[in-house]
Amino acid sequence: MIRVNILVEGQTEETFVRDVLIPAYSSAGIFFTAILAETSPGHKGGIVNYGKTKRQLVRLCQRDQSAYVTTMIDYYGLPTDFPGINDSAISNEVNIQTRMELLESALELDVNQNNFIANYLLHEFEALLFCQPDKFETWLDNAPVSDLERVRAEFPTPEHINNSPQTSPSKRIMAMAPHYKKVLHGPMIAGDIGLENIRQQCPHFNHWLERIEALAVNN
Template sequence: MIRLYVFAEGQTEQTFADTLIKPHLAQHEVFIHYPRLIAHARKNGKVHRGGGRNYAPMKNDILRSLKEDSNADVFFTTMIDLYAIAPDFPGLIESESLRQNPIERVEFLEQRFAEDISDYRFIPYIQLHEYEAYLFADPTCFEYLDARRTKEIEALQAIANQYETPEFINDGQQTAPSKRIIAQFPDYGKSKSAFGPQLAELIGLEVIRSRCPHFNAWLSRLESLKNYCNNSLETV
């Protein structure tokens, strides 16, 4: 049995991991503990969670968890956004030269993240560019919010059609995926932690995977953890 800890940037990712990814990975004998919000600060001995804007508390949170559970059959992963990532994130300055190739850039940052944590059980995942990109895999899901708003849904579909993958929708302050959604559906911004996972569930993991290759690569790696452990034991 493989156990997996997920460090989520916010409540939207936390709920998405719990309601969609957790039951899916259980079919592959990978069992997620209740996803936890990643730390953003530690004050007076108390850890404050949610948000990924400060790197040091995130790193310390992960290292502490790795130390607390050092078994070979337990793994750790993240769900944090590339959008507005911590300015002191390892490799961020160097990654600027890769900005025109978002997947190559995010893979470079994940590699630097893994090197900084330095534990084979840690599998970093950085979302391109944020969670809401998944919802552009099928914008008709927004009929759930208001089926009468066909023009707004068509506007989101037109945005999705401009990109090879929703993961390429850019990360400007007004053009990030969430900002584009809120421009058409303001209510989403007020309840994104509830609506985000519900809309993703309507779309379905397989559709999201088919449209978001970086997300698919991460999920595929998590699915293979049992085989990875079995192969490692065979070579000992």
């Protein structure tokens, strides 16, 4: 049995872990627990700065060293004090998958805990929903499926949908479907798309799950 605590950025990711990851992996002996990031005492959800995030990660790793700790944190909007963000060699890396691996390695090095596995979502959770835009029809009236499919067709993978306040995945969805509610609709649409479909189209997300699956093989 492998236990994995996931520090998640918000309620959307928390629900995704509960409704999609946990059912998919419990039969394989991998048990996930989502833990909402703390912004201040008594308040949870959101990544404010690296100092607070690092303290939570180290505390989680040290509190239960028989479990693993990982993250579901958006690369979009990531605070600039996170390890590697201001490293020109990393920020100038054109291949986005390589850039993420370098940033995650920098985070793992700085957290410095043997049971920690860094993971960023490229570029944010809503990118996963572009794997199959027609699933929006189930949950949204007048879902702009053709517009969403047009966006998806512009990029090699959903994870390439870019990183700016106007063109990030969530901003594109909200511009086309103002009635989209992140916490309510996001996990349900992702669940309908299915984990295997998401993994096939999102190589960075898939690599993260492969790292976790390897834990069960090696233990």
